Amino acid sequence: MPGQRSITEAEKLAQAKLGGVPVRREQMAAVANIYRAASAVRQHLENSVLRDSDLTWTAFVVLWVVWVWGESETRHVAEEAGISKGTLTGVSRTLESRGLLRRTGHPTDGRLVLLAATEKGEEFMGRVFPAFNEEEAFVTSRLSGEECRDLAGLLRQVVLQVEENGEARRRSLLDGAPPTPRRSGRRPKA
């Protein structure tokens, strides 16, 4: 029921709601669909391949990163996996407790911690990644190889825009005002 019809429907309803105010419809549809697709894909993957392995999406991504990049420092892994360092601490512990990941202190710089896949982790990814990739192919099976490339290219523009100009944009929106603190998070000592 959702999909084409509801998106279009929602756009019209939103337009009506806003009366005369112009809505950037193409942009709205693009963003809405980015998020919709991401949720759908993640959910499908979590409930198929990852379910059996008893790994969450995040844990899988982290393991994938260290598997592909080899032994790496945690901050790079967090960056690449798109999660915060704090989250990575918890996730990597989960993976460690499952015996898939190894955490080692850096030989010369005591501040660093290196993550690497264990033997079991290697074996796991060698087995599960093909299945994962197979599902990636499934979810995109309505698109040609060329369309997949186009899609990736368009999305890359979005990512780059946010990565390169997002922070400045947010600052200018605040216009010097102190950013509203998050409701959650650790409180100042005082």
Place this chain on the structure above:
Amino acid sequence: MPGQRSITEAEKLAQAKLGGVPVRREQMAAVANIYRAASAVRQHLENSVLRDSDLTWTAFVVLWVVWVWGESETRHVAEEAGISKGTLTGVSRTLESRGLLRRTGHPTDGRLVLLAATEKGEEFMGRVFPAFNEEEAFVTSRLSGEECRDLAGLLRQVVLQVEENGEARRRSLLDGAPPTPRRSGRRPKA
């Protein structure tokens, strides 16, 4: 640093890791970028428009849905917002406590609960949605209107594929076997 270069790099490394096994590269890149873009966009929106309103992304989406669609039954809202029923219970309570949402029991069917935006909720969305849409335009500003339409169309194919064939696909993957239960989740009383 991420983006074009690291994706390509990762593909090559993954290919090497898998040895002879063929990797569906275009599909992998497409899926990876969908998720990457979704995270980037969500984070930008959360840290700009939503930050000041002290609403999470999910809460905003839920409010947006009931605002656009009018009074609705919770399960439809959850479906449309892409969250589980359980999550909606909490989110709608939060919105209710902020005075933006109203929860009403269905007049004839005692099982149902209806959600609707309050006067304050209407006013809130009329004020905040334009700002939200403005940021949607910002994140997609490297794309032309036409490209946004193309992007939305391509993503729609992905969403439709999962929505229409996802469940069947997951079933066939399991091949009759009982789906592995999640590690977390409520335990039987006994």
Place this chain on the structure above:
DNA sequence: CCCGTACACTTTGATCCCGAACGACCGGTG
């Protein structure tokens, strides 16, 4: 050699989120 600044990971606090289990409720049946 000691200090201060700069890093790098971890802990903490407050939420968020999913999905299985639950219990209230519906409509139909015997």
Place this chain on the structure above:
DNA sequence: CACCGGTCGTTCGGGATCAAAGTGTACGGG
């Protein structure tokens, strides 16, 4: 009218999240 299969929203267990505070290491002066 008690029972039953099925549907709803709610509760609950446990992982995941982020940002700020905390802990510990590194390194260039003084």
